[in-house]
Amino acid sequence: MTNTNQIPNSNIGKEVVSPVLSVKDLTVSFRTNDGPVSAVNNMNFEIYPGDTVGVVGESGSGKSQTFLAIMGLLAQNGEATGSAILNIEGKDHELVGMDLNRLNKLRGSKMSMIFQDPMTSLNPYLKISTQMCEVLRLHQGMGKAAAQQKALKFLDLVRIPEAKARLNQYPHELSGGMRQRVMIAMSLLCEPALLIADEPTTALDVTVQAQVLRLLHDLKTDFNTAIVLITHDLGVVAGVCDRVQVMYGGRLAEIARVDDIFYNPQHPYTRGLLESTPRLNADGSSKHADLPTIKGQPPNLQNLPAGCAFAPRCDHATEHCQKEIPTLRYFNENHAKACFAEGFSQSTLLHGAD
Amino acid sequence: MVRYFLSRLLIAIPTLLAVITLSFFLVRAAPGNPFDSEKPLPPTIRANLDAKYGLDKPVFEQFTNYVGGLVKFSKEEGSWLPTVTLDFGPSYQYKDRTVTYFIQAGFPVSLKLGLMAIAIALVIGVGAGSLAALRQNTWMDYTVMGFSMTGITVPNFVVGPILQLIVISILSATAVQLVPITGWGDSWKQAIMPVFVLALPQIAYIARQTRGSMIEVLRSNYIRTARAKGVPERTMIIRHALKAALLPIVSYLGPAVAAITTGSVVVEKIFRIPGIGTHFVNGALNRDYTMVMGVVIFFGALIIIANLIVDVLYGLLDPRVRAA
Ligand SMILES: Nc1ncnc2c1ncn2[C@@H]1O[C@H](COP(=O)(O)OP(=O)(O)O)[C@@H](O)[C@H]1O
Ligand SMILES: [Mg+2]
Numbered sequence: 001m002t003n004t005n006q007i008p009n010s011n012i013g014k015e016v017v018s019p020v021l022s023v024k025d026l027t028v029s030f031r032t033n034d035g036p037v038s039a040v041n042n043m044n045f046e047i048y049p050g051d052t053v054g055v056v057g058e059s060g061s062g063k064s065q066t067f068l069a070i071m072g073l074l075a076q077n078g079e080a081t082g083s084a085i086l087n088i089e090g091k092d093h094e095l096v097g098m099d100l101n102r103l104n105k106l107r108g109s110k111m112s113m114i115f116q117d118p119m120t121s122l123n124p125y126l127k128i129s130t131q132m133c134e135v136l137r138l139h140q141g142m143g144k145a146a147a148q149q150k151a152l153k154f155l156d157l158v159r160i161p162e163a164k165a166r167l168n169q170y171p172h173e174l175s176g177g178m179r180q181r182v183m184i185a186m187s188l189l190c191e192p193a194l195l196i197a198d199e200p201t202t203a204l205d206v207t208v209q210a211q212v213l214r215l216l217h218d219l220k221t222d223f224n225t226a227i228v229l230i231t232h233d234l235g236v237v238a239g240v241c242d243r244v245q246v247m248y249g250g251r252l253a254e255i256a257r258v259d260d261i262f263y264n265p266q267h268p269y270t271r272g273l274l275e276s277t278p279r280l281n282a283d284g285s286s287k288h289a290d291l292p293t294i295k296g297q298p299p300n301l302q303n304l305p306a307g308c309a310f311a312p313r314c315d316h317a318t319e320h321c322q323k324e325i326p327t328l329r330y331f332n333e334n335h336a337k338a339c340f341a342e343g344f345s346q347s348t349l350l351h352g353a354d
Numbered sequence: 355m356v357r358y359f360l361s362r363l364l365i366a367i368p369t370l371l372a373v374i375t376l377s378f379f380l381v382r383a384a385p386g387n388p389f390d391s392e393k394p395l396p397p398t399i400r401a402n403l404d405a406k407y408g409l410d411k412p413v414f415e416q417f418t419n420y421v422g423g424l425v426k427f428s429k430e431e432g433s434w435l436p437t438v439t440l441d442f443g444p445s446y447q448y449k450d451r452t453v454t455y456f457i458q459a460g461f462p463v464s465l466k467l468g469l470m471a472i473a474i475a476l477v478i479g480v481g482a483g484s485l486a487a488l489r490q491n492t493w494m495d496y497t498v499m500g501f502s503m504t505g506i507t508v509p510n511f512v513v514g515p516i517l518q519l520i521v522i523s524i525l526s527a528t529a530v531q532l533v534p535i536t537g538w539g540d541s542w543k544q545a546i547m548p549v550f551v552l553a554l555p556q557i558a559y560i561a562r563q564t565r566g567s568m569i570e571v572l573r574s575n576y577i578r579t580a581r582a583k584g585v586p587e588r589t590m591i592i593r594h595a596l597k598a599a600l601l602p603i604v605s606y607l608g609p610a611v612a613a614i615t616t617g618s619v620v621v622e623k624i625f626r627i628p629g630i631g632t633h634f635v636n637g638a639l640n641r642d643y644t645m646v647m648g649v650v651i652f653f654g655a656l657i658i659i660a661n662l663i664v665d666v667l668y669g670l671l672d673p674r675v676r677a678a
Contacts, residue, residue: 073581076490100587108584120575125597125673134593135583170673186583 018087019046020193020226021070021111025082026096028062028069028250032077037301039065041250042082044328049193052220052227054237054258056273057247058298063230066247067196070095071113072103086111088193109139112187116199118179122171128155128182129167135189154185157222158215177208184215188223196228201236213240234277238262243334246270249299249309252328255336266337266344268314269294308339316341355669355676362665366658373654374424374647378417381646388446388641407446420647442648447640453648456633461652463538464622464629468614470549475556475610480603482557483564487599488591490569498561505558510617514551514624521547538627548625552617556610560603568599597671604668611660615653 028040040062047053055063069080072095084095088110095103115121123131132154133147142150148167155163158181171179180200187195197216201209217240220227229241237244237258244261246254246269254267265271272294296313299305308326311317320340330336331343389395389403404410408419423443427436442453486498518535534544571577572595580594619631626632630649637645669675 071582073578104584104586106584107582113582115575115579117575121579123576123580123594125671126594134585138584138586172674183579 017048018090020049020087021047022085022087023066023070023083024085026066026069026084027081028065028074028078030075030078032302035302038304039078039250039301040069040080041304043252045245045252045255047194047226047228049226050220050224051243052217052229052241054241054244055228055230055247056232056234056237056244057253059232060298060301061247062250063232063247064198065250067113067198067228067230071107071111071196072098072100073113086194105139108135108187108192109190110192111194111196112190112192113196113198114180114183114187114200117203118176118183119203121183122179124171126170127167128169128171128174132167132182132186132189135186139190150189151185154189155182157188157219158182158185160185175208176204177212180204180208180212181215184212184219188219188225191223192225194228195225196230198230199232200229202231202233209236216240234261234273246273249304250301251309251325251338252336253310253338255328257334260335264335264344266331266335267339268316268341269310271344272313358669359662359666362662366662369658370651370654374421374651375417377647377650377654378420379413381643382413382416384641386641388643390641407444424651442651443644445637445642445645447637447642447645453644456645457630457648457652460628460630460633463627464618464631467545467548467552467622467627467629468611468618470545471553471556471614471617472607472610474549475553475560475614476603478553479557479560480564480600483561483566484568484591484596484599486561486565487568487572495565498565502558502561505554506562510551510555511620511624513554514547514621517547517551518624536626538625538629544625548621548627551624552614552621555617556613560606560610563602563606564599567602568595571595571598574598601668601672604664604671607667608657608661608664611664612657615657 023043023045026040026043027038030037030039043066055066057063065074065078068074069078070084074080080096082096086093086095086106088106093102093106093110095106098106122128129148129151132151133142133144136142136147136150137144152163152167155166160166160178160181166174166178166182171182174182184197184200200216201212204212213236216227216229219225229237231237241258244254244256244258245252246261246267248269254261254265254270256264256266260266261270262274265274276293294313299309299312305311305322307320307322307324308314308317311321314321318340324340326338326340328336328338387409388407389400394400395403401410408416411419420443423441426439426441428439429436440454442457445451445453445456448456482498482502486495489495521529521533521535532543533546534541535547537544538548577590577594580590585594618629619634621627622629622631623635630652633645634649636642637649
């Protein structure tokens with residue numbers, strides 16, 4: 001077992017690739033009337049080109065704020081410290097504290113983000129074409145006609161029917177699923193190195209959810225874009241992601257390849273999440289009723305415990321866990337956890353691997 | 355949209371009728387008579403005058419006569435459509451002039467005053483409100499909000515005379531030359547004071563509104579999307595935020611026209627401007643029934659038309675309304 005903080009390259013078998021995003025000690029806190037809220041604490045992770053990384057955790061665990069901080073989109077009362085380096089064609093760009101003019105050259109072109117609520121994420125007063133072409137004219141200096149042409153091509157790419165007519169429509173004329181496709185098309189226009197999708201399917205119907213996820217999955221092969229897929233639903237990451245980062249209380253609890261998350265989870269919180277995730281039975285029914293839930297409450301971010309934030313809810317917690325915060329350590333090349341407990345063997349998982 | 359507009363247009367007619375009815379009886383309910391004066395007229399002359407203007411008839415008959423006489427159709431030789439003329443009758447005070455004459459003479463002045471006030475209110479109000487929103491909770495924000503609180507609460511019949519007093523007494527005679535405090539039409543400088551006093555409450559209100567809606571819009575998801583796209587701050591505000599933030603202001607323009615119209619009555623009197631408002635005040639003081647009625651109906655129609663225009667404007671700006 002290698003106990004090292006050095007994060008190894010996950011792209012096994014490939015030559016050494018440098019990460020497109022390296023995050024070190026990223027911390028986000030908010031000033032509020034009731035004192036500071038530490039939403040994200042000392043996050044360390046890397047995203048490699050072309051990877052699809054799932055970020056899962058309960059609502060409020062800091063998933064969104066981590067990536068909003070990276071995009072420079074925190075609310076006014078929020079502040080990020082630490083480092084987040086975007087590597088574009090061998091050149092490093094420190095995103096934390098970057099001035100707005102330089103940041104705006106990267107946002108929408110080298111990295112882009114789509115959001116949970118497609119109904120409100122597009123400007124209701126501007127035509128789809130205006131909103132899409134704006135990106136191309138801004139970042140690629142395209143003329144109107146060329147931009148329209150490219151926008152049309154991307155609407156086709158995200159499988160929007162009658163794309164040409166859609167260009168001249170306003171958002172309210174499109175369904176939620178269509179709007180999210182427009183958002184995806186818009187975010188890919190400049191072929192960014194990094195696409196962050198924050199719960200892109202949460203607000204959609206189940207059937208539409210599947211289509212949008214499938215689309216993201218397929219697009220990944222067309223572009224070499226690294227995708228971060230934020231979700232509170234472990235089921236969503238299964239079909240789409242290569243790697244998964246589990247967050248709890250504003251920290252990373254576990255990082256692993258997607259198979260290891262499902263079949264060999266090592267953090268008690270990941271195990272709890274899995275046990276409370278509904279699975280489809282062979283007959284298509286799911287058994288919601290007898291699902292165990294993780295006991296206790298999510299941590300209070302204004303008053304985090306001195307030790308592991310999960311300790312109060314953890315069956316394996318020791319005195320040590322109450323006193324010291326476990327750091328994220330890689331115990332093999334692709335698997336890291338922030339937990340003092342001994343490793344778990346696969347068979348101890350409640351409803352095992354199926 | 356078209357249907358909506360037509361229905362609004364239809365509602366305008368009963369609204370105007372209600373305005374006419376209400377003001378007719380309110381004016382008659384006021385004590386006194388157009389021909390009352392310090393020195394009582396001999397009873398025979400008085401009776402003759404009453405008979406001439408129909409004031410000896412029962413009030414209800416006077417009302418039907420008045421409404422019946424308001425709109426006149428005349429058909430000219432060779433013309434297809436009849437010409438419609440509005441006739442507000444003769445002024446009781448200036449017996450050789452019609453009310454229509456005074457309205458025609460005063461309207462260009464009042465219109466100029468009102469339009470300048472609205473334009474100034476929009477420019478300053480929207481500018482100051484946006485600035486306050488973008489610099490929320492800074493001294494700039496507090497200053498704008500402080501001023502606008504004052505502008506809303508202090509009425510123009512207080513602000514006007516106070517400003518006049520300041521210019522006369524605290525400043526000097528040269529100040530009066532720079533910023534004249536009465537009159538109209540001799541120099542553009544005469545417009546400064548009345549336009550400002552008339553616009554002040556509207557500046558204040560529009561600034562508050564703009565600040566509020568701008569803050570709300572800047573928090574919205576589509577502004578976050580614009581930022582995520584790398585849209586520069588200035589473009590983001592102008593292209594993405596301003597339109598949504600200004601829609602409430604557009605719908606406020608209707609009430610603003612009404613407020614400016616009523617405000618102009620006071621302001622014209624204070625600054626001795628020969629607009630409709632001055633004639634209205636003089637008419638009211640002299641119980642010049644037809645003059646008061648004529649101005650009220652004219653203002654009523656003006657406000658109704660302004661509101662119709664605002665509705666159309668709103669529909670043109672908001673694609674969701676336009677489609678409906
Ligand atoms: N503007 C803000 N002011 C104060 N606290 C905030 C603000 N935005 C987010 N938070 C806090 O940050 C925590 C993490 O939020 P978030 O990252 O959005 O969670 P999620 O994992 O559901 O995406 C939340 O518990 C929330 O209370
Ligand atoms: Mg979230």
